[in-house]
Structures are given as structure tokens and as C-alpha cells.
Amino acid sequence: MADRILVAEDKENLCRLIETTLSEAGYEVSIALGGDAAIHEIRSRPFDVIVSDMRMPGANGIQVFREARAQGYQPEVILMTAFADTREAVQMMKEGAADYIVKDNILEELPLRVRQVLENRKLRQESSVLKGRIETLREQIHLHHFDSIIGTSSPMKDARGLAERVAPTDANVLLLGESGTGKEIFAQAIHAASLRADAPFVPVNCGALPETLLESELFGHEKGAFTGAIRTKPGRFEIAEGGTVFLDEIGELPQSIQVKLLRVLQDRTYVRVGGEDMRRADVRILAATNRNLEEMIQQGKFREDLYYRLNVFPIRLVALRERREDVPPLVEHFLLLQERALAHLTPDALEYLRGYDFPGNIRELQNLIERACILAGREGKIERQHFPLERPRAAGDPSDLLSLGMSLEQVENRMIREALERAQGNKTKAASLLGISRRALYSRMESHGIPIGGPETDGSDAPGQS
Structure with missing residues (x-):
């Protein structure tokens, strides 16, 4: 796809000559006979480069440049000037114009200047990609x-x-x-x-x-x-x-x-x-x-x-409750991350963790260990009392709910409502408790007819926000 260029010049003959020259160089060229017409074009559709005369009836080159800079698509701007106007053009370059060119030799020089401006633009874009790749590779050390x-x-x-x-x-x-x-x-x-x-x-x-x-x-x-x-x-x-x-x-x-x-x-x-x-x-x-x-x-x-x-x-990958023999080595690993050893854990506490159902799997085990280490203090033994008092029933054990004659849909409805109640209405926290994304929670609330309600209690979880 050819780069799009807008030429703003009030003298029609010169404007047409520039149009022909740039078109022959392979660009898609539009013209605006004056500054007001240029501003209208800039607001109407995006351009890659705008070539504008400094002095025109109506809006001048400075106004055209500032209108271009105000657009979301941020086109490059090359200003055309006479020898006497170069000081203003240089000032515009300090404000962000890509280049300026003296009119005396414009038909010979302009295609080269446009190509250089577009090449610099492309290099900046490639630099952005490389920066992203470098940041990603730096993170891969871990x-x-x-x-x-x-x-x-x-x-x-x-x-x-x-x-x-x-x-x-x-x-x-x-x-x-x-x-x-x-x-x-x-x-x-x-x-x-x-x-x-x-x-x-x-x-x-x-x-x-x-x-x-x-x-x-x-x-x-x-x-x-x-x-x-x-x-x-x-x-x-x-x-x-x-x-x-x-x-x-x-x-x-x-x-x-x-x-x-x-x-x-x-x-x-x-x-x-x-x-x-x-x-x-x-x-x-x-x-x-x-x-x-x-x-x-x-x-x-x-x-x-x-x-x-x-x-x-x-x-x-099976749930942690289905491979309980992996609990002790995982516990030891997470204790080491907290600068503690397996010897700091009492037999009662380890037995509790062996029998725990881990609805949140390995991530929940890591959080439980971190919390217990904080409660036990730097030198204290990690005991059973440093873990939650209630042990949740295994997710695969449906006896309680089946005895109530509840369908799968009713179970899901009940779980969503309980998660929302525990999270005090905060959808992000409720989704985390359920192990699903916030978007999935909204979808399931809608399918169960559960009102989504108004703003969150902390004001940070309205639909559509990231």
C-alpha cells in the first residue's frame, strides 16, 4: 500500500506540479489549495506525510502543522518556505516538524526529503518492536x-x-x-x-x-x-x-x-x-x-x-488433590522461598496439608505457606493453627449437593452467589475465588440471571475495564 501524502499550497500550478512529481515517485497524493482546505482534509482522513507551504491565505503553515500534530494518527510534516521564512520553519522543527524545504529547488529535492522522512518513521516503528522484544527477552531470564x-x-x-x-x-x-x-x-x-x-x-x-x-x-x-x-x-x-x-x-x-x-x-x-x-x-x-x-x-x-x-x-495437568504425594516436596520448595526449612513445619501441620483439598491447587499451597510463615514469625515453628481452621471438601466429592437434589446449573448458580457474597460484591475478587476470568464471571452471571449491579465497592471493577 502506497504512503499517503497531502500537499497544501495555495498556488494551483505549483501544487499540481508537486502532485505529479510525488505521484511519479509512487506515492498516493491529495492536494489542498490553501490552509483551510488542508485542515479539512487532515480532519477527514489519515495521511502519512503532510507537505505544507508556510504562508497561505486563511490558515497558515504553522496552523496546519499544529492541526496535524493534534490528530491521533500523528502524520509527519514537511514545511515549504522561502529563504526569508526559514527561521519560523526551524522553530516548527523544534516543535516536532519532520523537515523543511526551500521552494527554489523543491521539485528536485522534495521526493528525496519525503523518502528520508518515511524511512526515519519506519525505523522508529521497528525500534518500538525491538524494544518490546528486548524487554520480553530480559524477562525470560527467569x-x-x-x-x-x-x-x-x-x-x-x-x-x-x-x-x-x-x-x-x-x-x-x-x-x-x-x-x-x-x-x-x-x-x-x-x-x-x-x-x-x-x-x-x-x-x-x-x-x-x-x-x-x-x-x-x-x-x-x-x-x-x-x-x-x-x-x-x-x-x-x-x-x-x-x-x-x-x-x-x-x-x-x-x-x-x-x-x-x-x-x-x-x-x-x-x-x-x-x-x-x-x-x-x-x-x-x-x-x-x-x-x-x-x-x-x-x-x-x-x-x-x-x-x-x-x-x-x-x-x-491433574489437580493437586489427585497427586497428594507431591505435596511434601512442594511444601519444602515454598518454605525455601520464604527462607525456611521443612524442619520448621510441625508433623501436625504437614499432615493437615497432605489432607487438604486445595481448590486453588499449587498456587493456593504457595499462598498458604507464605501466610503461615508470616504468622509463625521469623524463628517460630509453623503449626497447624497457622493454617485455615476449616478444610474444604474435595471438589470431586458431590455428596452434600447431590443429597439436596441440586442440578449442575443450580450448583454453579450457588457457587457464584457465594463467591460474590464472600467478595462483598467485588467481581474481580469473586472471579479469583472461582478460578475464572472476570469476563467469564459476567457471562455466567448473565446466563443465571444474577444482576451485575452498579459500581464495585472499590470502584475498580466495572465491565469492560482491564
């Missing part, structure tokens, strides 16, 4: 590897064995399991053992952003694509070039974006928001979910063709 995954139970050995086998390939992997079972840790380890390990590992939480922002986050956007898009922004697929994109909570992906992700998986191409150029995506995709995607397909909430593209190599 990526997990397979030897840092703790657990010797049969389910954990099976999962780790599958992950180690698929890691050197380029196959898409779908990690399945409850919230807190270590899906992102496995994704990091798969990337670290892959042929793409020297390139970025870029995680995206699909449930953490509203639909409008999620598309821009994944695919990037062009300057002026929407209100607030003041510059071109690379997306996660662009930042991850040559590496791995980890799509967490893939079950929360809106259907409009599911279609676009399917194109990435099928054709390895995507388009930035507000753009037209097809871009290549040289990335491996790992995805994770705690949802039943097959059930969502039956409900029409998840695309079947996308599911089969993602589900090339599924790996299921």
Missing part, C-alpha cells in the same frame, strides 16, 4: 525449565514426559487443567526446551482484556486505527517473531477474535487493527484453559475448527 518442575507422582511424570517429547517440535500444544495447576510453568518449560528458545516467549491472558483491546494486543494497530491510537503499536505476534506465543485462558477468547486466530494458525498471517497489509507470523502457539472446550463447542461458544487446530498435542 523462565521455568523442566528440571525446575516439582513432582514425582505418576500423573506429573506422565505430563512432564509428554511435554519433553513435544518441546523440540513446532506442534501446537493445548494445556488443560484447573486454575493453579501450573499450565504457564509447563508452557515456559516447553519453550525453553524448543528450537525457538533464543527468541521471545510472549504470554497473553485472553480473559484479562476487553474484546476491543485484546485484538490490538494480539495483532497490533496502525496509527489512527481508533481513538487514542497515537502511534503504530506492534502486537504480541510481532514481538514474538521467531518465538512462542502463550495464549492463557483461551476459552475466554471472543468469537470475533477466534476467527482471526484461526487465520494465524492456518495461514500464518494476520492484519494489524486499522491496517490493510498482510503480515507473516513466524511463531509457535501454546494455549491453556481450565474450561471444557468440547462443551463450549456444543454450546456454540467456541469454534470447532479452531479447537482442532489448537488441540494438536493436548497435555492434561
Whole structure:
């Protein structure tokens, strides 16, 4: 797609000559005969470069420049001036104009100046991408590897064995399991053992952003694509070039974006928001979910063709309550993070943790250990009393609810209402208690007819906010 240029000049003959010269150089050129006409054009549609005379009837070049700078799409501005006007043009460059050119030799010099301005613009955009990649690579110093995954139970050995086998390939992997079972840790380890390990590992939480922002986050956007898009922004697929994109909570992906992700998986191409150029995506995709995607397909909430593209190599991570033999080594690991040893834990406390059902899985165990260490003090023994007094019933034990004759839908309704009550109406906290995203909570509240209500108690959790 050709770069778009607006030429603002009140002398029609000169304006037409400049139009012809730049068109022959391969640009898409529009003209405005005067400053007022230029301002109208600038407000009507985006341009990459604006070439404006300094002195015109109506709005002058300075006003045209300032109007251009006020636009969200932030075009480059080249000012045309006579010898006597150069001081004003230099001042405009200090305020952000890209260049100025003296009219005496304009037809010969302007195409070169325009090309230089556009090349500088492109370099700034590429610099933004590189900056993002450098930040991502810096974070990868702390990526997990397979030897840092703790657990010797049969389910954990099976999962780790599958992950180690698929890691050197380029196959898409779908990690399945409850919230807190270590899906992102496995994704990091798969990337670290892959042929793409020297390139970025870029995680995206699909449930953490509203639909409008999620598309821009994944695919990037062009300057002026929407209100607030003041510059071109690379997306996660662009930042991850040559590496791995980890799509967490893939079950929360809106259907409009599911279609676009399917194109990435099928054709390895995507388009930035507000753009037209097809871009290549040289990335491996790992995805994770705690949802039943097959059930969502039956409900029409998840695309079947996308599911089969993602589900090339599924790996299921079982809940911690199903591999209790892994609790002691995990406890020891989390105690070491708090600068404590297993010897600081009383036998009663360890026995309690062995029998605890861990609805929040490994993440909950880590939080329980941290809390207990704080309560016990730096030198004190960690005792049973430093852990919650009530032990929740295993999630797989339905006896209480079945005895009441409750359906699955009624159970979910009750759980949502209880979580909202415990969180005192705060949707973010309630979603965290349930192990789902806030967007999923709103969706399920709506399906159960539970009022979403007004503002949150802390004012930070209205629908659509990130």
C-alpha cells in the first residue's frame, strides 16, 4: 500500500506540479489549495506525510502543522518556505516538524526529503518492536525449565514426559487443567526446551482484556486505527517473531477474535487493527484453559475448527488433590522461598496439608505457606493453627449437593452467589475465588440471571475495564 501524502499550497500550478512529481515517485497524493482546505482534509482522513507551504491565505503553515500534530494518527510534516521564512520553519522543527524545504529547488529535492522522512518513521516503528522484544527477552531470564518442575507422582511424570517429547517440535500444544495447576510453568518449560528458545516467549491472558483491546494486543494497530491510537503499536505476534506465543485462558477468547486466530494458525498471517497489509507470523502457539472446550463447542461458544487446530498435542495437568504425594516436596520448595526449612513445619501441620483439598491447587499451597510463615514469625515453628481452621471438601466429592437434589446449573448458580457474597460484591475478587476470568464471571452471571449491579465497592471493577 502506497504512503499517503497531502500537499497544501495555495498556488494551483505549483501544487499540481508537486502532485505529479510525488505521484511519479509512487506515492498516493491529495492536494489542498490553501490552509483551510488542508485542515479539512487532515480532519477527514489519515495521511502519512503532510507537505505544507508556510504562508497561505486563511490558515497558515504553522496552523496546519499544529492541526496535524493534534490528530491521533500523528502524520509527519514537511514545511515549504522561502529563504526569508526559514527561521519560523526551524522553530516548527523544534516543535516536532519532520523537515523543511526551500521552494527554489523543491521539485528536485522534495521526493528525496519525503523518502528520508518515511524511512526515519519506519525505523522508529521497528525500534518500538525491538524494544518490546528486548524487554520480553530480559524477562525470560527467569523462565521455568523442566528440571525446575516439582513432582514425582505418576500423573506429573506422565505430563512432564509428554511435554519433553513435544518441546523440540513446532506442534501446537493445548494445556488443560484447573486454575493453579501450573499450565504457564509447563508452557515456559516447553519453550525453553524448543528450537525457538533464543527468541521471545510472549504470554497473553485472553480473559484479562476487553474484546476491543485484546485484538490490538494480539495483532497490533496502525496509527489512527481508533481513538487514542497515537502511534503504530506492534502486537504480541510481532514481538514474538521467531518465538512462542502463550495464549492463557483461551476459552475466554471472543468469537470475533477466534476467527482471526484461526487465520494465524492456518495461514500464518494476520492484519494489524486499522491496517490493510498482510503480515507473516513466524511463531509457535501454546494455549491453556481450565474450561471444557468440547462443551463450549456444543454450546456454540467456541469454534470447532479452531479447537482442532489448537488441540494438536493436548497435555492434561491433574489437580493437586489427585497427586497428594507431591505435596511434601512442594511444601519444602515454598518454605525455601520464604527462607525456611521443612524442619520448621510441625508433623501436625504437614499432615493437615497432605489432607487438604486445595481448590486453588499449587498456587493456593504457595499462598498458604507464605501466610503461615508470616504468622509463625521469623524463628517460630509453623503449626497447624497457622493454617485455615476449616478444610474444604474435595471438589470431586458431590455428596452434600447431590443429597439436596441440586442440578449442575443450580450448583454453579450457588457457587457464584457465594463467591460474590464472600467478595462483598467485588467481581474481580469473586472471579479469583472461582478460578475464572472476570469476563467469564459476567457471562455466567448473565446466563443465571444474577444482576451485575452498579459500581464495585472499590470502584475498580466495572465491565469492560482491564
